[in-house]
Amino acid sequence: METRFVTIDPHHIEEEKLQAAADLIVSGELVAFPTETVYGLGADALCPKAAQKIYAAKGRPSDNPLIVHIGKLSDLERLTDEVSQQARQLAKAFWPGPFTMIVKKKAEVPYETTGGMDTVAVRMPNHPIALGLIKKSGCMLAAPSANLSGKPSPTEASHVFFDLAGRIPMILDGGMVGIGIESTILDLTEEPPMILRPGYITKEMIEDVLGYEVSEDATLMGEDSSKKPKAPGMKYRHYAPKAELVLVEGEPEDVVEKINALTTEKQAFGKRVGVIAGEETKEGYRADVVISIGARTDEDAIARHLYKLLREMDEQDVDVIYSESFASLRIGQAIMNRLLKAAGHQVMHIKKEKDEGSNERI
């Protein structure tokens, strides 16, 4: 299949380009489009055959449900009979935006879209092209991230092309995304509501709106490996670069010293080593490839660069990647959740007393 790569300026959307994309959606086809979080691979959410095509194009396991993207609040009522007071409060506070709610699904929502579940994930994206495509097609869009299953989510249209060229009919290129990590997912069918995936909208922000504490899936940061995550997608090894990735935590100078020692060891065996560093510490490393993820003072930039950087490491053909930890930031939980998954939970904690670094699987 030929993939049309269509560049659209999000601030001056040419109607005929959007119309061509909308026509594909209406005819049950797939279109990749930008949202503010990552690029999505969209299909008519109420059309079972169209939703199935998403799984085929991505190589996605069929039990991993899709998020339905809506354009207006009244669309929520087309997906669920139970729009609770809390759902309305959260929608008012965070939509359009990087926030997904899980609610009970209506019979009309096909199991192909929900991965066989009786619940449905819903989000209103905050991006003119995403909203334009929903409006023009008149369809709500089932859309997971537009990457091959297991690859880092795409934050630029070129990433989508790299993964899905020849597998989908159209990619809308609206430039680099603004946020760079996927939406926060809150399950409203749990009491109290439960965060299934951390994101730009934090637990504190949700609690401020609801006025009470919400819970978190115990598996988010690898705390309880005996449990299965509630969001089926979180159980898969996601966001994975080709090379082995190890996170190194500790005081900045200890981390630099440890990573340099590990680098020397690996290089002695002829391995190519990559390092993911903050802007402040990047000069201290001796690895083959050192990529700065951004200044620690600019956590939005860190989130925005994360997936692009994991893809760059793949291109550099490194054998092992050491990454600093970014846990202390406001959206640090969301960033670390992705990095931990990419690392298969390999974390090395450097203790203050030297020589006590331990290699732990958490």
Ligand code: AMP
């Ligand atoms: P993606 O769109 O690629 O970011 O993936 C969507 C994420 O939402 C996956 O981790 C899914 O498992 C999760 N998800 C979607 N629908 C549901 C649902 N009904 N219940 C729980 N998790 C869901």
Ligand code: MG
């Ligand atoms: Mg995804």
